[in-house]
Amino acid sequence: MNTLALIILIFFSGATLAYLSSLISNKLPGWVALLTTMTGTVLFYMSFQNEQALSFSIIGLNLEWALDNYTILFAHIIFGLGILASLYSVQYMQNKSQQGSFYANFLLSIGSMFGIIISKDFISFFIFWEIMTWSSFLIVVWNGIGFRKNGIWYMAMSAIGAYAMLTAIVLINSEIGTYSLQAFFNAVQENAIDNLMLVSILLLIGFAVKAALMPLHIWAPRAYSNTPASYTSVFSGALSKMGVFGMGLVLIRVFRFSGLQDNFDYALVSQFTSHVLAWLGGITAAIATLYALVQKDAKKLLAYSSIAQLGYIVIGLAIGTKLAVMSALFLAIMHAVFKGALFMAVGAVERQVGTTDMTKISGLIRRMPWTFFVTLVSIIALAGVPPLSGFVGKWMLYEALITNGNFFLVVVVFFSSTAAFLYSYRILFGLFLGQEEDDTAHVKEAPATMVIPMVILALFLIVTGTYPGIVFEPIAHGMEYLGFTDVTWNMTVLSNVWGDSVNLQYVSTTIGVAFMLALIFLTFKGRKGTRGVSTKDISTSGEIPLEHENLTFQLDFFKPFERAAAPLYKRSITKIYEDVANGLEALFDFTRKIYTGNGQTYAIYVVAFLVTLLIVVQNML
Amino acid sequence: MEGIGLKILGALLTTIMAFAVGMTYGGITRKLTARVQNRVGPTIWQNFIDLVKLQSKKTNIYHGVMGHFAPMWIITAAMTVLMFIPVLHPNSTWYSTWFPNLTFHGDLIFLLYMMVFGSLGMALGAGQTGNPNSAIGVTRGLSQMVGFEIPFVLALVALMVQYKTTSIQDIMAIQDQSGVWMMFSNPFSFLAALFASLGMFRYSPFDIVGAPAELASGPVSEFGGKYLGVMMTGGSIFAFIKLTLYVDLFMGGAYSIPELLIKTFALYMVPVFYGWVSPRYRTEQAIRYFWGWPTALGILGVIIAVW
Amino acid sequence: MAREKETTLYIGPQHPGITGNMMVKVKVQGDTITNASVHVGYLHRAFEKLIERRNWLQSFTILCRFCVPEPDPMELTYARAVEEIEGREVPERAKYIRTMVMEMARLQSFMLWYGGQSGSSGLYTLGQWSVGDRNYLLDLFEDLTGGRIYHMYIWPGGVRRDLPKGFKDKALKTMDYIEKRLDEYDKLLFDNVIFQKRAQGVGIIPSDKAIEWGVVGAPLRGCGIKADVRIDEPYEAYDKADFIVPTFEGGDIWARAQVRRIEARQSISIIRQMLDKMPEGEVYNKVPNPMKWKIPAGEAWAKTESVRGEVGFYVVSDGSEYPRRVHVKGAAYTNGVTVTEKILVGQNIADVSFILNSMGVCPPEIER
Amino acid sequence: MENKRNSQTIAEYIKNWSRKHSLFIMAYGTGCGAIEIPATLTSRYDAERLGIRGAATPRQADVLLITGYLATKTLKRVIRVYEQMQDPKYVIAFGSCTINGGMYYDSYNTINVLEKYIPVDVYINGCMPRPEAVIAGFQQLQDKIARGEADNGTRYKENLEWYRANQHRVIKNWRMPDYNW
The missing domain is CATH 1.10.287 (Helix Hairpins)
Incomplete structure (x- = not known):
């Protein structure tokens, strides 16, 4: 049997099995899910070197499934995150009810994501898309809490996207008479579609919903913050990348390499749309960042941060130069990694403490050191500070924007990524730093099966910070599929079209050497007589705080900034x-x-x- | 691999020079400030004495691992950025012998981000101490950073667009070839960057982070002894870095160390002068300040650079 | 008890932003103060009790320590109360000298206020100048009384000594210098856009509440209410001086600062007038042997205007060598504790020490 | 005594020299003597020329100034501040009140002999001490540091029990965090 079909089948039957097993024991579905993802992943990695393709027809519709390099790129995200998330999930979901439906939908959505990326025809693409939407929707409303508040927006927005996509598919079919993607791309090349722009824009709307592009983003903070953390990492890390996947196809294959650039009208419209999208991405990044830094809930904060990060990715895709697309795809993978890790870390806090409200917790660093380490690494990557991999993506994005002449967009991006430091610090401080309170004294580190996936992701961030070539390789192959030629990349050196470069190996070596020197100097000098003290031993102007007084700064963290940027917050x-x-x-x-x-x-x-x-x-x- | 010893020696020399210059500038500032205030003031080496004293103090306490790491992050960031910044003009003989370091392996945007590295470490360390003043100071500092980064980035974008490069060496070389410094060819961008530098140096009126009367020195309020000393060292290296960066970008770099000293000192005096006669802004006022005229100047600079 | 949500910030007692030894405990949400409580008691020495154990003249050593920045009004008020009970006459020249000393004390207190303003606003140059220049006034005091800070110069029945030789010239010269310097401070502080932004509309005392809350002194006049003991019930030689009492509308830091700015000028003017108009004659209606000096039973209430506002002394004598009871109504208590607690709510953390300084808080006087 | 400086090793000499020339004073005006601190630090007397400057928190400070009498409430805060300072630390006591209670000898709320509660390096006599006297006091302290005799923190640690007992005697409401000295 064909491996692709087998993988899909495994996931879908695994979903059924998970549901059925929940009737026996509430503990079983987690293991079933883990087993299923492991089998699926192993199967995929055993076979993806071979060119896989499958086509069959059901009720007169020709369905084609195939693997290509662009697909493989996203398959890495789905399976990598999927397997870690399901490992994480086993302990995380331990004491939660209705695990059967959760895991069934969990596996369904992973399977359908894989289905989406291997679909080479619009029919199966759309079917898998809808399965993905529905399964994720069912997880959003899984615990039945806040259906109206959280689920309704997701459903409404998804419906808008689905209808836009469906209309586009119908229009395409009416033009070229087939549902095949390849036929569509060929028709684009030959300029055989009259209302290509309408179709493209409709498709883009459909994808933009999943990528949470403004103004279609409003479902995301609600949906992300309402799902169990083990799924949120997949949701934000992988599922939102489906929008990116589709946008990449449309923006690059249709707009950029359509062979129609000579057609003045077409070029104008596609250029215009790209620019609008890029600016939408920029505005998304900026506004979402501003919203992220006023959040009290860590999950909500991360949700807004996801929207902002996806904004950068959309900018990269919309700009469409080689460097820009590379940065977008790199950021897409890195976002999956660090946001996956962050959601897992916050989930660990949620499991151990019982809340993710940053105004209620503080000082967990000594209680949960591994979680803190993962969060710290992920946050550094998210903020784009060298020497971790987030910097690589940011650097390429800036260089792409500057060399391409998007001067003001680069300022917007810079603004949002500088403002991102604010919420980055907010989440680190809110959960892990500050006063160590007695009411969290009993908290212990999360179990090993939860910590290990997080640490793996964090280590990946550290390694790719110096050797981003590991990720560049599949990206370069994927970009070749999209139509770029001569995609160059280097294991450790970043360079732009002007010939300016950054050698990451030197960067990390210098940082490492300097840090070691400082460490030796500071740690071993005058070590005697130094004692570690608790956070109670601080200089409170000579006063002794009372028991009930709160010494952690938690409420309205960035109030002055909010006041300064008040006009930007006015209209929600x-x-x-x-x-x-x-x-x-x-x-x-x-x-x-x-x-x-x-x-x-x-x-x-x-x-x-x-x-x-x-x-x-x-x-x- | 020949000359690796020379390279290490050069790196060491750069670090020592940056440290000494930064500290001495601080000392000179203290002396000048004292003269403005009708005082005799300390010697200009006072900062060195303070540093030796701080290092000779015992460290009785530390607040957890991040508190211990914070000074290290700062000094690491300072040394790393220093390695990637051209201290002198690439065409000068001194440069090729002693100061090339790693300057060919990084560019402007990398430096921008690398400079944040230290602040992040400081923020984490301050956070772990658990002092509310520290946390408030950090939020103020981060907020202010969002303020002054906008004009600063606008100026840098203008620069990069005008010269079609992001490499600092190339920027210096082009200024050298054309014979016109950036500060004259695009004065608006220079002014925007200069305004931003006021916030960067954190002298009055932008000393809102430490603000003794409000936050009892904010983030550093729990750090004493060797920690404070290392932070001070990192701070002075950073002062040198910022000044050198401005000289490289806007004043065509320097061919010799005396020239570098003259140029950096002239630049350094701008925030110092401004600080002598200014009370402190409130945080939102400071942010608003940067988003006002400096940003307008920056936008003007970009427009001029493009057309 | 459950932990509070708002963060508690201790501003004082050991804090660069506090004026003297007291504590303002603020609860903040974001950087906005939701609750402020002023804690005192760090300086309590039981002065009023201690005075009961000192005889009438020994009390003066304690009296001047009531308010360290400006001790003279305390001496004067007490002396006036004692004089009233005993019915002791004060020579005309002593009245002029007393008025002059009062205004000198006021002026040096203003200089210190400039210093405080500079510390809380971050304009350190101003503080270095003004506190440095204040030494010239202290030199004058030293010439006149022998002490820099504590003078014990005003006694019942006059002042202890006449003006030393050459004092008038020196004083006039100093006044010229100070006046020149005040203009420079104003350029530095009042013409500064940043100070205007920081001061205007911050720390507002509602003018309709000012009387009800018991605000006194410059803060009251900053609310547009003209109230000053010096013109309401002129004492010593104030009725012979020509001066204005400025009022400003607004009740914010800016208004209070403006009031002080003009009052400093007025003080210089009064000092000059006093030096000018001063009649010749005795300065001290000598009391008998201080250790055996008894004053008849009775009670008296005297009040004067200090730089912080109205200071009142209620003195009761039972006819012995010791005061029976001395009650002090200080100016700083209402301004510094009750009113400050009220107006701090809703303000920014950054403005706390600004407001404290503008209210003229003087912890030793609050405590006694 | 004279020989003491010569008997120091080079490292000790440098340490003491730097400590001598860089004194960060704790900005805590405990009593009326605080009024002369601004005068000492500002333009006429300018203590900064001797390397004396203010520090905002006890962690950074070297010298604790007890500026005058201590009410018991203040004493508690002073002890806390003093204990939070990093070694080596010095204490300068201002005015007669710190020596024997001065004019407040019979007050129920002030302590009379400061030496019983925290170790003192230098006393500056007078009420209040003039800025010249303050600077002279600082110079005395500097000499003491240069000689290597200023060991305030060690003295406190060694005699902690005695100091604690004295402190407990006057501070009735002892609600202080414990330190493992």
């Missing part, structure tokens, strides 16, 4: 949507009055609708 996008929704409700009220209950009236409506549709479609074609 959620509010705008709610206004729109209220308007629509009024409209629907009005519409309901039209329904008279008379069959003939309905018939008239239907006919009128069809006529209008006909006219519209005629004009469009």
Whole structure:
């Protein structure tokens, strides 16, 4: 049997099995899921060197599945994160109820993600897309809490995306008569599609929803913060990358290498759309960052941070130069790694302490040192500080923007990544630093099966900080699939088109040597008589604090910044949507009055609708 | 591999020079400040004496591992950035012998990010001590950083666009070839960067991080003895780094050490002068300040650089 | 008890931002103060009790230590109360000298206030200048009384000594110098945009609440209310001096600073007038042997205007060598404790020491 | 005595020399003597020329100034501040009140002899001591440091029990964190 089909089958049957096993014991599904992901992953890595392809037809539809280099790139994310997340999940979900449905959906979504990236026709692409959406939706509302608050936005936004995508698929089919992706790309090359721009934009909307691009992002903070952390790392790390996957296909294969750049109108529109997207990405990054740094809840903070990071990725894809795309794909992988690690770390805190509210916890560093280490490494990578891998992606993005002439966009990106230091510090301080309180004195480090996946991810960040070539290699292959030629990369040296470079090996060596020198000097000099003291022993102006007084700075962390940036915080996008929704409700009220209950009236409506549709479609074609 | 010994010697020399210059500038500032304030003031070597004293103090306490690491992060960041910054002009003979270090292996954007490394360590260390003043100081510092980075980055973008390179050597070389310093060819960007430097040096009115009367010196309030000494060392190296960076980028670099000293000192006096006559801003006022005129100047600079 | 949400910040007693030895405990949310409580008691020496064990003149050693930055109003007020009970006359020249000393004390206190303002605002140059220049005034005091800080110069029945030789010239010269310097301080402080931004609209005392809360002194006049013992109930030679009492609207730090700025000028003017108009004659209506000096039973209430506001002494004598009871109504208590607690709420952390300084808080006077 | 400086090793000499010329004073005005500290530090007397400058927190300070009488409430804070200072540390006591209670000898709320509660290096007599006297006191301390005789922290640690007992005698409400000295 074909491996691709086998992997899909394993995941889907694993999902069923997980659900069924939950009827026996609440502990079983976790192991079933772990086993399934392991089998799937092993199968994939055993076979992905061979060119895999499969095509079959069901009820007259030709379905094609195949592996290519671009697919493999994303498959790495899905399987890498999937297996770590399911290992993490076993202990994390230990005492939670309804594990059957959780794991079933968990496996379904991983399987369907793999299905999406191997789909070479629109039908299976869309089916897998919907399975992914639904399974993730079911996890968002898994515990039944806050369905209306959290799930509804996700469903609404996903529906918008799905309809946009479906319309695009139907339009494509009406043009070229087939659902094959390859046929679509060929048609694009030959300029055989009339309303290509409309199709592309519709597809982009569909993908932008998953990539949480503004203004379609509002589902993300709610959905991310409401899911169990073991899934959130997959959700934010891998599932959102499906949007990136699709956007990459559209923005690069359709816009950039369509062979239509000579067509002035087309070039203009595609350029324009790219620019709009890039700016949307920039604005997403900036605004989401601003929202992230006012969050009280660590998970929410990370959710907004995810949106911001995806903004950078979208910028890279929309700019579309070699360096930009490379940075976007690199950031996509790195985001999967560090955000996966961060969500896992926050999940560990949630499991051990019981909350992720940063105003309620502080000083966990001595209680959970490994979790702190992982968070620290991930945060440094997220902030883009050398010598960790986040810097590599940021560097390439800046260089791409500057060399490409997007001067003001680079300032926006810089603003948001500088502001990202604020929330980075917020989360480190909020959870791990500050006063060590007595009410968290009993807290212990998370179990090993939770710590190990996190540490693996953190180590990956450290290694790729000096040797990003490990990741560049699959990216370069993937970019060749997208149509770039001569994608150059180096194991440890970054360089831009102007010939300026950064040698990461020297960077990390220098940092290492300097740090070792400082460490030796500081640690061994005057070591005698030095005692470690608790955080109670601080200079509070000579006073002795009372028991109930709080000495950790927790509330409204960046109030002065908020005040300074007050105009940027004024208008919330959620509010705008709610206004729109209220308007629509009024409209629907009005519409309901039209329904008279008379069959003939309905018939008239239907006919009128069809006529209008006909006219519209005629004009469009 | 020949000349590795020479390289290490050069790196050592750079570090010592940066340290000595940074400390001496601090001492001169103290002396000048004292003269402005009708005082005799300490000797200009006072900072060195303070440093020796701090190192000779016993360290009775430390607040956990991050508190112990914080000074190390600062000094590490300082030394690393120093290695990647061209201290003198690449065409000068001194440079090729003693100061090339690793300057060909990093560029401007790398330096920008590397400079944050130390602040992050400091922030973490200050956070672990558990002193609320420290945490408030850190949030103030980070907020202010978002403020002054905007004009600074605008100036740098103008620079990179104008010269079509992100390498500092190339920027210096182009200024040398054209014979016009950046500060004259694009004065708006230079002014924006200069305003940003006020925030970078944290003299009045932007000394909101430490602000003794408000936060009892903020982040460093729990660090004494050798920790404070190492932080002081890192701080003076950073002062030298910032000045050298400005000289390299906007004043065409320096061919000899005396020239470097003159240029850096002239630049250094700008925030110092400003500090003598200014009270302290509140945090949001400081941020607003940077987002006002300096940013407008920066945008103007970019527009001029593009067209 | 459950842990509070707001962060507690201890500003004082050991804190560079506090004026003297007291503590302001603030609860902050973000950097906004939600609750402030002023804690005192660090300087309590039981002065009022100690005075009961000292005889009428020995008390003066303790009296001047009530308020370290400006001790003279305490001496004067007490002396006036004692004089009132005993009915002792004060020579005309002594009245002029007393007025002059009072204004000199006021002026040096303003100089110290400039120093405090500089420390809390980060404008250190100003503080170095003004506190340094204050030494010239202290030199004058030294010439006149023999002490730099504590003078014990004003006694019941006048002042201890007449002006030393050449004092007038020296004083006038110093006044010229100080006046010149004050202009420079104003350029540095009041013309500074940053100071204006920091001071305006911060630490507002509502003018309709000012009387109700018991605000006195410059803060009261900064609310637009003209109240000053020197013109309301002129004592010593104030009725012969020509001066204005400035008022400003707003009740914020800026208004209080403006009040002080003008009052400093007025003090110089009064000192000059006193030196000018001073009649010749005796300065001391000598008391008998101080150790055996008894004053008749009775009680008296005297008040004067110090730099912080109205200071009142209520003195009771039972006819013996020792005061029966001395009660002090200090100016700093209401300003520094009750009012400060109220106006700190809602302000920024950055403004705490600014507000404390503008309220003229003087912890030793609060404690007694 | 004179020989003491010569008997120091080079390293000790450098240490003591640097300590002598760099004194960070604790900004804690405990009593009325604090009024002369600004004067000492500012332009006319300018203590900074001797390397004396203010420090904001006890961690960074070398010299604790007890500026005058100590109320028992303040004593508690002073002890805490003193214990938080890093070795080597020095104490300078201002005014007569720290020696024998001065004019507050019969007050119920002040301590009379400071030496009983924390070790003192230098006393500056007078009420209040003039800035000249303060600077002279500092110079005396500097000489003492240069001779290597200023061992305030060691003295405190060695006689901790005695000091603690005295402190407990006056501070009734002893609610202080424990230190493992």
